[in-house]
Amino acid sequence: MNSTSIITVVLLCIGVLFNLFGCIGLVRLPDVYNRLQSATKCVTLGTCSILLSLVVYFGFNDTGVKSLVAIPLLFFASTVGAHALARGAYYFGVKLGEGTVKDDYKEQVEIEEKKQQLHEIP
Amino acid sequence: MTTVLHILLYAQILLCFFCLYRVVMGPTIPDRMVGIDIFGVLVVGICAILTILTGRMFIIDIGIAWIILSFIGTLTMAKYLSKKKLNE
Amino acid sequence: MRYIALYIVLFGFWLLLTFSLATDNLIVGAVAALLITPYFGNYFVKDVGKWVQPHRYVWLVIYLFIFTWECIKANFDVAYRVLHPAMPIKPGIVKVKLNLKTDMARVMLANSITMTPGTISVDIVDDYIYIHWIYVSSVEPEIYSRKVAGRFEKYIKMIFE
Numbered sequence: 001m002n003s004t005s006i007i008t009v010v011l012l013c014i015g016v017l018f019n020l021f022g023c024i025g026l027v028r029l030p031d032v033y034n035r036l037q038s039a040t041k042c043v044t045l046g047t048c049s050i051l052l053s054l055v056v057y058f059g060f061n062d063t064g065v066k067s068l069v070a071i072p073l074l075f076f077a078s079t080v081g082a083h084a085l086a087r088g089a090y091y092f093g094v095k096l097g098e099g100t101v102k103d104d105y106k107e108q109v110e111i112e113e114k115k116q117q118l119h120e121i122p
Numbered sequence: 123m124t125t126v127l128h129i130l131l132y133a134q135i136l137l138c139f140f141c142l143y144r145v146v147m148g149p150t151i152p153d154r155m156v157g158i159d160i161f162g163v164l165v166v167g168i169c170a171i172l173t174i175l176t177g178r179m180f181i182i183d184i185g186i187a188w189i190i191l192s193f194i195g196t197l198t199m200a201k202y203l204s205k206k207k208l209n210e
Numbered sequence: 211m212r213y214i215a216l217y218i219v220l221f222g223f224w225l226l227l228t229f230s231l232a233t234d235n236l237i238v239g240a241v242a243a244l245l246i247t248p249y250f251g252n253y254f255v256k257d258v259g260k261w262v263q264p265h266r267y268v269w270l271v272i273y274l275f276i277f278t279w280e281c282i283k284a285n286f287d288v289a290y291r292v293l294h295p296a297m298p299i300k301p302g303i304v305k306v307k308l309n310l311k312t313d314m315a316r317v318m319l320a321n322s323i324t325m326t327p328g329t330i331s332v333d334i335v336d337d338y339i340y341i342h343w344i345y346v347s348s349v350e351p352e353i354y355s356r357k358v359a360g361r362f363e364k365y366i367k368m369i370f371e
Contacts, residue, residue: 012126016167020133021288023160027140031301033301037328040330042285043163044325046167047163050170053170054174061229066226067182070166073190074163076321077189078163079324083320084197085155085196088155089150090332105333108335
């Protein structure tokens, strides 16, 4: 075991641990939006940590550079996907769960749907 | 080191079953979609660990392709959901 | 000008993904980038001239460090909320006014908000951004605007505008 392998194993363990937190949140939390929060944040950073361990292990040859390119790709894909899923779920009609304090988005969605209905009738 | 990698690989596969639990039990369709999205990201982690474990370089290419395909699938399903209603 | 910049970006991305400098590889990459460029040039960023101003890159490096720190803090925050037996959550959707004008800056701000502790951006309509917050600590608009968006807005204004 030299120092490169030790850093690789530590980064891998951190990544899998964060993935575990994200998946526990996916199972435990009460409604769609909260599940999306915990799962997106934790699983994205955990997988970024795993890919970073590949960069440490292989150095700057082709595999290392490929996994370094994959990190921003994964980051943008995950955040844009989370935003699209949250918006789609709200328009689909999933209400916010129990204990909700404040909901500013409802009026905007109602205005938008009224506009669509007016557009469809004539 | 190989033993630790095997343990981490099996742990990652176990996490995929957490996501499958949400896909099977989710009360509404967006719940299931969140499960499938997170499943896609976990598979990229499995690909990365397999690259170190087997030493075959092409597996990380599968991971990159998987990121893009999972992203397109999520966007398509979100677009489909925003045109539908829960009670119809 | 936009088309030439998009061509250079696509060709560089191809070289990073394949990572070899053989002649046939270069020819395939050049032809593929040439085929893609006329279709997607209209959707590319408008002001390419901003890319050659060096002070933006200095701010980008500072922003990356702050962003990584916020990301790690966000993960420990989520881990605390998930592992706590009573799950201390108080969710809600709040509306925050934006001060940024260009599209690229708005996209980057929304992505940053998604990765910071407890917030996820849902939609942008006109000048307002709607944010789902897992623990709404106050209902006053001034306080939560500063808490949610104030950390990144000045850096993103320096980088992208």
